[in-house]
Amino acid sequence: MNNVLESVKQLLEWLPAGSPLVFSGIADLPPYFKTILELYTLFVRGLFPILAFIILLSCMLLLWPDRKEDEVRGYLLLKDGSRMPLKYWENSIGRSKASDLEIAFAYVSRSHAVLTFRDKSWHLTDVGSKGGVEVNGAKVEKTESLDYGDTISFAGIEAVLVPAEKPVHNHRDLTSAPPESKVNPGMIFALILLFQVLGAVQSCIAAGAVLNLAVPVTFLVFILAECLFFFSVQRWSQRSFDLELLLCFLSGLSLFIVASAHPDLLYKQLAAIFLGVAVYTIIGIMIYDPERARKLKYVFVAAAIVLLALNLALGKTYFGAKRWIDLGFITIQPSEFVKIAFVMAGTATLDRLLTTRNMTAFILFSGACIGALVFIRDFGTVAVFFGAFIVIAFMRSGDLRTIALASAGAAIGALAVISFIPYVATRFAAWGKVWEYADTTGYQQARTMIAAASGGLLGVGAGNGYLAKIAAADTDLVFGIICEEWGFLVAITTVLVFIFLAVYAVSLAKGCRSSLYAIAACGAASMLLFQTALNVLGPVDIFPLTGITMPFVSRGGSSMISAWGLLAFIKTAADRFGSERNGE
């Protein structure tokens, strides 16, 4: 460890204006040297938007699924000789037109059965059909596993399960994408590193004589860790390193913001990123198997209820909200972790979805979460939860009327909150008129817009802004900080990352191994999307200000860890091959 520090020190001597140990002050530097530093800023501020945009664009190309998903995983052979291909991991069978396999016969129920492929074999579930399901003449009570050649009877309609021409469990055929059509993740990773190295040097230059040693050290450690992460995934994991690229980029931005606002908190932020990646990995492993995920859901929900109860009992109030628990050495925001459980609670596999149609349990849990959040006055998070609730509830029920009712109820609730709680009422009073209240309730919004305007399209350079010095700017006003220091173009690109994540989650839903993952991915992505929307549009007075963090980018451990946790759902949904890959 000492060796590392020693070499860091040596490196710093090479860095311009690197350390107060080397230069007693930037004023002592020869003038031409200052000009070189200025030239550096001039150069990189033009380069950053281009880099950011290329990074986003190439990640989009890399992640966008190939439309080669008509992979047939098996067939059902009907008596009349017709062959129905099984195209999904979960196939619904019934008379309804919405079924994947439609059997137009009066005795077949609208939703009759679900055929699921998991653990390397097919499973048949009766989802409450009237006519019943039989396998080789024996009635299926609930779920039965099948072998190829088995005869299935749906209310008397017989079909035989036969394998696909290409066996499903040959993983070489499943890694379908021809590699040449893809962007090289290594190239994108190199661009991200370039962005971060150049940005780190800029942060050091901006700090000048008052440079905190934490800045160069943090970035050095972060970049090394990133490389380790990249190469270990490339080397040992079956999954590809793609989604993580975008998150490396966003996490790097969070360090730049903390370096501007609170360099003394950099190590904490770095630790939060590491913890986030750990949580991401652990959740990824935990929910890998849909059956296990389904059971784990109850553990998550129980944990969430305990957390919320603790929050209600022990919460500390800051800025009008009681959302923190102080553990002495660290404060945490329990509501952040509840997000993960909330998404989990909303998921269901297709057979469950069709057997137990009502969502009473989920609605009750949602009500409890939102109620608790209202009680601790964390209204931004309430809005985020409600948005995610709408998305999940609609994906589960497909019922617009219920959703409309829920929204109407929420609107009434929101009105009540606005009219009865003064802290919220004042924020609404400033909405749309922040310049009139520029030094009182519109203070943060006005400062954010001043900062955004000051930055122009290219920004004044990392570390040269003033917004970062405002209290809580590095959590609630990060969009403004990015605008000011990195420019409007980088800020918009950052927001586009989140919008892309949502669109990406939707695109994943089609080929998911289980609808459980589809719901989880979309639920998680909607959490991230709503949170970003409030964080971005609140401080610029399009929405009322709610004081909420931007996932991955704002300073704060709880927020960072929960965002990574949510990301695990999207990553798992992206894994189309499940255990089949490892099975060989």
Place this chain on the structure above:
Amino acid sequence: MDLKGTVNDVVNLVSKRAAVLLFFSLLFVVGLLAFVARYFNNASLWVQHPANKHLYENGKLLSQGTIYDRRGSILAQINDGSITFNEDQMVRTALMHTTGDIENNVGTGALVAFGDRLSGWNIIDGVYRFNKSPAPGDDLVLTLDADLCTMAYRELSPYKGAVGVYNYKTGEILCMASTPSFDPQNPPAVEAGPEKYEGIYINNFLSARYTPGSIFKLVTTAAALDSLDNVENRTYPCAGELQVGGDRVTCMASHGEVTLEQALAHSCNCAFARITLDLGAEKLQEYADLAGFNSGLEIDGIKTVAGRVDLAEAEGVDLAWAGIGQYTNTANPLNFMAFMGAIANDGVRVTPEIIRDEGLSSFIKTTQKKRILSPQTAKKLKQMMRNNTVSVYGEENFKGLELCAKSGTAQVGGGKKPHAWFAGFLDRRDFPLAFVVVIENGGSGGKIAAPVAATVLQQAVDSP
């Protein structure tokens, strides 16, 4: 057994429903676009907020910008947070509305309106400046000629009013003066002041509107030339007054039988009342809108106040008076000057400009042009306005100027003297200048406003 198994091509249920998230993503994009639009429209204002530490230190402006006139005279200079003006008190006072005052009471003043440019801000770089040195964008060169403005102010100063002169080919405003004014270096106690300070922070040229009176007959004439058959070859009787319904329109004199050209030259109300009634409210409204009433102009981002002509309920004697420039009509001096420029420029109105762009930005910036009259109509109006000078105002009063003009004496009622107007242009290739003079409660346009115009235009031609 009639059995049919179908594989539905629709993707599975849940993934179809996932589209709800696309809907929310789209909403977010809409919100984001709303912000982007606001940003591009308003960032130049946001950046000037005194809380911006990039530009202000303890409420003091940090930038180092200077405002010059077209000859390079310093009009105002920001240095170490304080503003200094031209060393000549008369020049300072004459250009106070142009530069703005220290307290930023003049909203259209350059210190406010172009504060973003003076501070070195632009949309691409924000407030960033290489090496923290003043960038060329910090300085602002105006199209105005400070000497001409000072002369106009001097001529105007006993009265309240405005003078403007601009180049109708390039759009450059050469002269802009508004009275009352004050020395921005030694501002008076305006709040405590009497009537003479009323409206002192308003640049009358850009932001005031007055009853136009007879100068509005040019609009009526344009409509008549285009819409009334045989209008140029017929005559109108004038017996000093005209009965319209139960009311009457009065004239300065009994002009007898007059042609359109004579009616304009002698400003015959009776003839114009008849012409207006022939035109009808709709036609006159159309030409008033074309002439620039009811819409303001943007002078390098400074919005002018629009003159008003609303004939929706005008009929009978009201309509007749409207065609003479009375009724509820009002005109803004700058907008009317631009209408004069359009007549001079074959019917094409060049929007006036006040910033002189140099270097790269002069290539990017384009002058805004709009055809508002046909070339034939513009040509006939020009001939008639030339005739006004020759036959009524006296060529000897405007020697060598090739002046085309129209006077106006707008009745304001309330026992006050009428507003005196004089507006027109020089029909000269080397001096394509259009102008307007308006003097509040000054009296006769031909007697009070015309001499002011003569002095200012002579100076503009003599010392270009």
